[in-house]
Amino acid sequence: MPVRVHVVEDDAGVSDSLSLILQNLGHEVILYPDAEGLLRTTPPAGADTVIVDLSLPGISGGQLIRWLQKLASPPVLVVITGQSQGAIDHQLRGVSPVRVLRKPLNAESLLHVLTGD
Numbered sequence: 277m278p279v280r281v282h283v284v285e286d287d288a289g290v291s292d293s294l295s296l297i298l299q300n301l302g303h304e305v306i307l308y309p310d311a312e313g314l315l316r317t318t319p320p321a322g323a324d325t326v327i328v329d330l331s332l333p334g335i336s337g338g339q340l341i342r343w344l345q346k347l348a349s350p351p352v353l354v355v356i357t358g359q360s361q362g363a364i365d366h367q368l369r370g371v372s373p374v375r376v377l378r379k380p381l382n383a384e385s386l387l388h389v390l391t392g393d
Contacts, residue, residue: 311335322349
């Protein structure tokens with residue numbers, strides 16, 4: 277089922293790859309180079325998915341995840357990162373569970389994490 281997917285990723289190559297894969301899967305994709313870009317827009321809807329890189333410039337991915345989880349109707353949240361499990365645990369301490377997708381990304385793992393299978 278197609279959904280609106282917000283991608284918050286500062287690496288243009290990763291953003292472009294994610295956008296291409298997601299669009300080929302039939303999803304609407306909105307790209308942001310940083311958390312501030314997403315925060316300047318209307319918050320994502322509860323039916324949306326937000327893919328957030330943990331290593332963002334400015335407001336961190338962990339801070340953005342915390343803000344998104346406080347929305348009245350939070351979107352589905354997916355973290356993408358190439359960091360170690362210890363670094364992921366540290367940045368997401370105290371955060372409700374989110375789906376995590378490790379870099380390097382591929383279409384199969386992206387589809388798996390989006391569907392929650």
